[in-house]
Amino acid sequence: MHQQISVITLGVRDMPRSRRFYQDGFGWRPVFEQDDIVFYQMNGFVFGTWLESALREDARRPSHSRPGAFALAHNVAARDEVSPLMDRLIAHGGTLLRPADEPPYGGLRGYVADPDDHTWEIAWNPAWPIDEQGHVSFRS
Amino acid sequence: MHQQISVITLGVRDMPRSRRFYQDGFGWRPVFEQDDIVFYQMNGFVFGTWLESALREDARRPSHSRPGAFALAHNVAARDEVSPLMDRLIAHGGTLLRPADEPPYGGLRGYVADPDDHTWEIAWNPAWPIDEQGHVSFRS
Numbered sequence: 001m002h003q004q005i006s007v008i009t010l011g012v013r014d015m016p017r018s019r020r021f022y023q024d025g026f027g028w029r030p031v032f033e034q035d036d037i038v039f040y041q042m043n044g045f046v047f048g049t050w051l052e053s054a055l056r057e058d059a060r061r062p063s064h065s066r067p068g069a070f071a072l073a074h075n076v077a078a079r080d081e082v083s084p085l086m087d088r089l090i091a092h093g094g095t096l097l098r099p100a101d102e103p104p105y106g107g108l109r110g111y112v113a114d115p116d117d118h119t120w121e122i123a124w125n126p127a128w129p130i131d132e133q134g135h136v137s138f139r140s
Numbered sequence: 141m142h143q144q145i146s147v148i149t150l151g152v153r154d155m156p157r158s159r160r161f162y163q164d165g166f167g168w169r170p171v172f173e174q175d176d177i178v179f180y181q182m183n184g185f186v187f188g189t190w191l192e193s194a195l196r197e198d199a200r201r202p203s204h205s206r207p208g209a210f211a212l213a214h215n216v217a218a219r220d221e222v223s224p225l226m227d228r229l230i231a232h233g234g235t236l237l238r239p240a241d242e243p244p245y246g247g248l249r250g251y252v253a254d255p256d257d258h259t260w261e262i263a264w265n266p267a268w269p270i271d272e273q274g275h276v277s278f279r280s
Contacts, residue, residue: 005148007213010210041143055210
């Protein structure tokens, strides 16, 4: 079995609002778009944004009283890219959760919520290399 | 900017219970383990499981009254791998959400919640190729 995650799907309540955040904020280009679902080809997997009602129905999760905490991270190549990207995301519908500061393990990171309140960490982590294809490797 | 997600971090309330699900259920090997955090090197990014209290503190999210719906997917190579993997996950602390059936777009998929109630789709999707490195590509 591959040690892999194939798709990450976020539930979205307002698709134009979500598109603005991901396509204008992050600057990502979709590979597929419909009114209810958008797919983005990412670094080795597929990222989907789907109407939350449809995702709940598909996964048989009628209520999400406690889905549990989670976070997605987008790492950038240089320290001085963190705050400008956070500003751009906030300008496109994101909400500031934590201004960028230095974590104990080094680098720089802050947190922004997307328009559907999903947590994104924007980080510069010089210890974890990002190759030409955007693939990220763990290093301790 | 790379069109990439660098890290997916799930909040976990009981680390041994979570380890059993991911290491014995999925069969994934960690690249780093501490009592409070475990990292797995995945297909082009890093997957982390972290004590939920620490993740909430780090991301400045004291409450998650409505974190929003999301799902992670693990795609397998063949139709007859879906149900055995779902069974193995359930045997290692997972909860059945939706038995495997055929979605409108073809293939086979079911849903299992991990021990912290995070949603996993286990899918055979013959339309989306998985290469030797486990990288998944969108095809419409």
